[in-house]
Amino acid sequence: xxxNRRSREVTQGVGxxxxxxxxxxxxxxxxxxxxxxxxxANAHSTIxxxxxxxxxxxxxxxxxxxxxxAMPQTFGTITISDGISMGTQGMKYSLxxxxxxxxxxxxxxxxxxxxxxxxxxxxxxxxxxxxxxMARLDIPSVFVYGGTIRPGRYKDRDLTIVSSFExxxxxxxxxxxxxxxxxxxxxxxxxxxxxxxxYTANTMASLxxxxxxxxxxxxxxxxxxxxxxxxxxxxxxxxxxxxxxQILPRHILTRQAFENAIAVTMSVGGSTNAVLHLLAxxxxxxxxxxxxxxxxxxxxxxxxxxxxxxxxxxxxxxHRAGGIPRVMxxxxxxxxxxxxxxxxxxxxxxxxxxxxxxxxxxxxxVIRPWGEPVFEQGHIAILRGNLAPEGAVxxxxxxxxxxxxxxxxxxxxxxxxxxxxxxxxxxxxDVVVIRYEGPVGGPxxxxxxxxxxxxxxEGLGGKVALITDGRFSGGTRGMVVGHVAPEAATxxxxxLVAEGxxxxxxxxxxxxxxxxxxxEIVRRREAFRLPPPRxxxxxxxxxxxxxxxxSRGAVTG
Numbered sequence: 001x002x003x004n005r006r007s008r009e010v011t012q013g014v015g016x017x018x019x020x021x022x023x024x025x026x027x028x029x030x031x032x033x034x035x036x037x038x039x040x041a042n043a044h045s046t047i048x049x050x051x052x053x054x055x056x057x058x059x060x061x062x063x064x065x066x067x068x069x070a071m072p073q074t075f076g077t078i079t080i081s082d083g084i085s086m087g088t089q090g091m092k093y094s095l096x097x098x099x100x101x102x103x104x105x106x107x108x109x110x111x112x113x114x115x116x117x118x119x120x121x122x123x124x125x126x127x128x129x130x131x132x133x134m135a136r137l138d139i140p141s142v143f144v145y146g147g148t149i150r151p152g153r154y155k156d157r158d159l160t161i162v163s164s165f166e167x168x169x170x171x172x173x174x175x176x177x178x179x180x181x182x183x184x185x186x187x188x189x190x191x192x193x194x195x196x197x198x199y200t201a202n203t204m205a206s207l208x209x210x211x212x213x214x215x216x217x218x219x220x221x222x223x224x225x226x227x228x229x230x231x232x233x234x235x236x237x238x239x240x241x242x243x244x245x246q247i248l249p250r251h252i253l254t255r256q257a258f259e260n261a262i263a264v265t266m267s268v269g270g271s272t273n274a275v276l277h278l279l280a281x282x283x284x285x286x287x288x289x290x291x292x293x294x295x296x297x298x299x300x301x302x303x304x305x306x307x308x309x310x311x312x313x314x315x316x317x318x319h320r321a322g323g324i325p326r327v328m329x330x331x332x333x334x335x336x337x338x339x340x341x342x343x344x345x346x347x348x349x350x351x352x353x354x355x356x357x358x359x360x361x362x363x364x365x366v367i368r369p370w371g372e373p374v375f376e377q378g379h380i381a382i383l384r385g386n387l388a389p390e391g392a393v394x395x396x397x398x399x400x401x402x403x404x405x406x407x408x409x410x411x412x413x414x415x416x417x418x419x420x421x422x423x424x425x426x427x428x429x430d431v432v433v434i435r436y437e438g439p440v441g442g443p444x445x446x447x448x449x450x451x452x453x454x455x456x457x458e459g460l461g462g463k464v465a466l467i468t469d470g471r472f473s474g475g476t477r478g479m480v481v482g483h484v485a486p487e488a489a490t491x492x493x494x495x496l497v498a499e500g501x502x503x504x505x506x507x508x509x510x511x512x513x514x515x516x517x518x519x520e521i522v523r524r525r526e527a528f529r530l531p532p533p534r535x536x537x538x539x540x541x542x543x544x545x546x547x548x549x550x551s552r553g554a555v556t557g
Contacts, residue, residue, distance in 0.1 A: 032071050036115035036243045038236075040065070040074040041105045041130065043121045043146075048081030050122035050194040050201060053223045054146050057120050057232040061144060064236030065118070070243070072236075073112065077104045082124045082447065082473065083161050083195060087418065092444030094125060095471070096543050098280070099556050101129025106136050115139065116243045118236060122146030122194050122223070124474070127204035128277035131213065134249045135284035140242040141249050142344050143214045144235045145205040147223030148315040149193030159188040160196045162309050162475035165449055169457015172422050193223030197308030199474030202315045203270035204277060209324050210264040211257040212343030213249065216352055220319035242344055253285040256338035260328075260349065262294055263336045266301040266378030267327050268318070269311065271474030272393045272482060275380065279553030291382050291391045291551055295510065298378030301336050303397060304368050309477045310397065311374065313366045321366040325356055333358035334370050383481060385513035386521075387493050387503070390485035390551040392467070395477065396507035403506040404465040404479060405515070406431045410499050413437065414446055414470070421454045428463040431503040433494065436531070437470030439554040441489025443535055443544035449473035452480055465505040467512065469494055469550070481505055481512055483550040489530065490549075496524040 020033060040061055044054035058074055065072040080090070080097040101121075109117050116139055119130035127143065134141040152159035167184045170176045176184075194201035205219035215235055221228045241247075258278060265274045275294055282289035304327060306312050318324075331337040332353055339350025360367040368374055379397035396402060406429040411417035417434045420426060432451070439445045448470055455461055461478040469487035472480055486492030493514060497503070502515040514521070535541040546556040 026073065028071065035069055035071045036240065037112070038065050038070045038072050038239065039109045039112065039114040039117040040072050041077050041108070041117060041119040042074050043077050043079050043101070043126045045079045047079060048084060048123050049149060049189055049192050050081065051079050051126070051146060053192040054120050054122055057144060057146060057229060060229045060232040061118050061120065061236045064233035065240065068237045068240035070240045073114065075108050077101050079123045079126055082200070086447060086473065087414065087450035091446040092442050092540060094447065095439070095445045095554060096539060098125040098129040098132070099543070101125060102132035102136070105130060105133035109133070109137055109139070116239050117141045118144060118239050120144045120146065120232070122201065124200040124204065124273065127201065127208055128281060131208060131281045132284045134213065135253055135281055138248050138250050140239060140247060141213065142235045142239040142242070143208050144232050145208070145214060145219055147193050147221050147225070147228045148202055149196045150190055150222055150224065150316060151196050151314045152187040152190050154184055154187045158314055159184060160308055160314060160475070161188055162197065162199070162453060164188045165453035165475070166457040169454035172424070172454065173458040175457070191224055195475065196314040196316070197475060198268050198270055198305070198315065199309065200271040200273045201474070203265065203268070203274050203474055206268055206270065206324050207261040207264060207274060207278065210261050210328060212252045212341060212349065215345070216325050217319070217323045220315045220323045222316050222319070238345055241346065245346060247342070247344060247346055250285055252342050252344060253281065253287060254341065255287055256341040258282055258287055258289050259293070259297065260337050260341055262297045263301050263331050264324065264327060266298055266380065267303060267331060268305045269303050269307050269374070269379055272380055272395055272472050273474060275393050276471065276483065276550060276553055280555050283553055283555050291393070294380060295382040298381055301331065301378050302370065302373030303375040303379050304330060304370070304373050306366055306368065306374050309475045317366045321360065321364040322356070325353055326360060326367055329353045329356040329358055330360065330370055381507055381510060383505070383510050383512040385511045387467070387512045387514050388484045390549060392481050392485065392512050393483040394481040394507060395472070401462050401479065402508055403504070404429065404431060405502060405504040406465070408433050408497050408499060408501040408503050410435070410497055414448055414451060417451050418454065421451055421458070424458070426455065426460060426464060428460065430464045431505060432464060432466040433497050433503070434466065434468040434470060435488035435494045437468055438487030438489055439547040439550055440544045441469065441487055441534070443540045443547070445471050445550065445554060447471045447473040448482070449476055452476045452478050467503070467505065479505060484512070485549045485551040487550065491528070491530060493521070496521060496528060
């Protein structure tokens, strides 16, 4: 029996019933006060296709909880549509929403003395926000993913939301006409579910499954398929068992679990946002983790899955090929996964994977064998140098070119950079710098999908580099380096870069270097003055005052 429940029984026992009277109004009967109370944190919203199906899943979860002998209490939490806000000032609120989600779940669950929590989410920040809350609360918890969208279709090719962003660049370069641009927009997102490639939502869902906080196979199910509702009910049953056995998040979210998550990130070609979010979840779980752990795992794990944004397939294809368990079994068979790690089911990773073959089926092309990978090493590298002494996060696969040393093209906002790209002022060999978009400077660390997709659409994806103290969408591809730390708004060297300076981005040497004499850097630093904060009041100003460096997960508490 959970401590929270014991506390509630003391205060709500016979003769002390005002609290129980309120619960009766919500549907509690005489026998229900002995049952575990489970919070269903429901991120349903019609703001985004990622979350528009979550209400139905919450109802299925409620049914499963009642059938298993628990009392569900459903409450809402927020979401921001990253795709809809992309390229606008609204994107500044995306990463902030991760903290709001975590804080809201923690507040309700602790405020109502709940015995467990089942969180349901769909868009990018729902998953890490819920996981941060679960790690803080440390009561039995399970995550239910809303599911992935099915791909759109046009001219015999699969479409995702990134197809629409890249089509803008193609149109500006004269590679497609206005009618084709409109047809791609019309067809890219055909229904409910999170963006279909191995972008941030599907990446985080996959990692939560890999860490054992959601059910096997649940992270690659389509949102509109019947098995998604069945999985929500089964998750509820598993959670009630975890309450009975007191299987807690910090029993599951160990160092081994985080290493498993990093290995899966590399093997599926996941989003660079996984670095930021795993660091934040580890911080909440009190597990030591650093960005250097990602670099060491990158050198051990190949990219095994041929998935968008740079590959051919989408998450539903991965599901048909065996899903995340099939990928994990290959990693386990080659010694880069901890099979003894516990999961919310009460079974270990090794026990769950026991009956799965150690190599992928030969009649599919989504998952490659260990000896025939898409790339021989992981795709997310940690770069350092005078521009990023705390580290920066780079995508280093998808194009043949792995290093660029060229003139800096400097922009103090995403909008200024986008204007230059659409005016076709960026040339092959340039190193585009977008600064004052970090956690403090943005504030909110916007994703730079619009400029990176436009560059790819114009045919410059592998021919220029782009560095920023902001973030990238999971849909970004190209030679891109984000999370540059320290950021410009805290006096990082990226603030001192001048137009035309030579910058070297070298994935093979893990290097991000401003090629300017030290005495010139000293002169610039002496003359430098921080600009005033962009937000003076409200949630963005509050966030900017609290948030840590991206190198530590951009955490606020």
